[in-house]
Amino acid sequence: MKRLYNILTHIAAFLIKIAALFNKKLKLGVKGRAKTFSVLKSEISDKDSVIWFHCASLGEYEQGLPVFEEIKSLNPNHKIVLSFFSPSGFEIRKNTPIADCVVYLPLDTKKNAKQFLDLVHPELVIFVKYEIWPNYLFEIKRRQVKAILISALFRKKQSFFKFSGKWMQKALFTFNHIFVQNEESKKLLEQIDYAEVTVSGDTRFDRVSNQLNIDNSLDFIEVFKQDKLCVVAGSTWPEGENLLIPFINNDNTNTKYVIAPHNIKSGQISNLKTKLTKATVLYSEKESVEISNAQVFIIDTIGFLSKIYSYADIAYVGGAIGTTGLHNTLEPAVFGVPIIIGDNHEKFPEAKTMIDNNGMFSIKSQEEFNSILNQLIQNDNFRTTSGKHNAEYISKNRGAVTSIMAYLNKR
Incomplete structure (x- = not known):
């Protein structure tokens, strides 16, 4: 299995270079990985004491x-060396102040692992959530470098827990300690006799809780919202927008709507605006139009959504209508906001819990979407109580960072 993995990794490296000729995102990754070793040579010296953080993408970065x-x-x-596997993480956080050096992680070959670790020579390695790269981990173990996995989430169907995945199990055992999000993950690890595991919870709860300690005010949202009820639709995709558009077009209340699409390409933004019959303004137009008169505000930029949620009375979070994966529901939840999502959320335990707590509502049709959104708009008590359940859920699940740091401080 080990030999097959290494062969497939080399084949994948070749195929990715071919595919990158036709895919912009893959091209960024290929070019970025080609520069990794030269960047490390220029930024890290043999005398430096180094800590290495690795994340797959932006979501794992925010989590860690x-x-x-x-x-x-x-x-x-x-x-601090911070590595990403995906361009969607690297390109957005390549200048983060948390790290002295930000790079793409080269593909998981034995040669790359040895060269990377020769240059980084870390004293401590932190991987986040799903990142299990066997050759890197085996090399880390061989060098007796302390490595931990945080906010890990395991499912029974994963290869680690099948007979065919015995070799991948060995990669898990290279970690000195694994901090998991829930009891189910801990039990799965214990079933394969991995004992160095702690249920610390999800560090994202600590991350979003910190949002309450900063200034979330945005002048342009205050001018737009005024004293009206506000629905914030965050990280939307066309599938979800197809439910939002007819609802908004038929809404005769004074409700205001903020839509922050996941994809802010001009063509998609223009298409969204064209389909809306209510007075609509784009963020990029806010200096030239009177935004207070609009009923819909489309945020055609990035970086504001977590603060915009603080103005929401109701939130819709995209991704779970289609197959793209549910986006961050904890960001609106921390502000005590009731949340609507699609029905494709089985890989997101926080969604299941908030649904069970009656703070989140899963829909799969226009009729269901209209029904729950109308209830939340029209019933003040229902809306407030639902949102309160979400805020309480966030508050009760803080503390993962404290647990992880208590362990690390013993090292």
């Missing part, structure tokens, strides 16, 4: 950030 910040503050004399 509260831990990264704590480690950085406690180790001011160490250099």
Whole structure:
């Protein structure tokens, strides 16, 4: 199995280079990985004390950030290397102040693993959630470097827990400790005799809770919203927008709508605006039009959504109508906002819990969407109570960072 994995990795490397000729995202990754070793040589010296953080993409970065910040503050004399596998993480966070050096992680070959670790020579390695790269992990173990996996989430169907996945199980055992999000994940690890596991919860709860401690005010949202009820639709995809558009077009109340599409390409934004019959304004137009007169505000930029949720009375979070994956529902939940999502959320345990707590509502049709959104708009008590359940859920699940840091401080 090990030999087959290594063969397939080399084949994948070749195929990715071919595919990158026709795919912009893959091209970014191929070019970025080609520069990794030269960047490390210029940024990291043999005398540096180094801590290495690795994330697959932006979501894992946000998940690990509260831990990264704590480690950085406690180790001011160490250099921090942050690696990403995906361009969607690297391109957005390549200038993050949390790290001294941000790079793409080269593909998981034995040669790459040895060269990467020769250059980084970390004292501590932190991987986030799903990142299990056997050759890197085996090389880390061989060098006796301490490595932990945080906010891990395991499911029975994963290869680690099948007879055919015995070799991948060995990669898990290279971690000195694994911090998991729930009891189910812990039990799965214990079934394969991995004992160094702690149920710490999800660091995202700590991350979003920190949002309450900063200034979330946005002048342009205050001018737009005024004292009206506001629905914020965050990280939307066309499938979800197809439910939002007819609802908004037929809404005769004074409700305001903020739509923050996941894809902000001009063509998609223009198409969305054209389909809306209510007065609509784009963020990029806000300096030239009177936004207070609009009923719909489309955010055709990035970086504001977490603060915009603080103005929401009701939230819709995209991704679960189609197959793209549910986006971050904890961001609106921390502000005590009731949330509507699609029905494709089985891989998101926080969604199941909030649904069970009656703070989140899963829909699969226009009729269901209209029904629950109308209830939330028209019933003040129902809306407030539902949102309160979400805020309480976030509050009760904080503390993952404290648990992880308590372990690391013993090292």
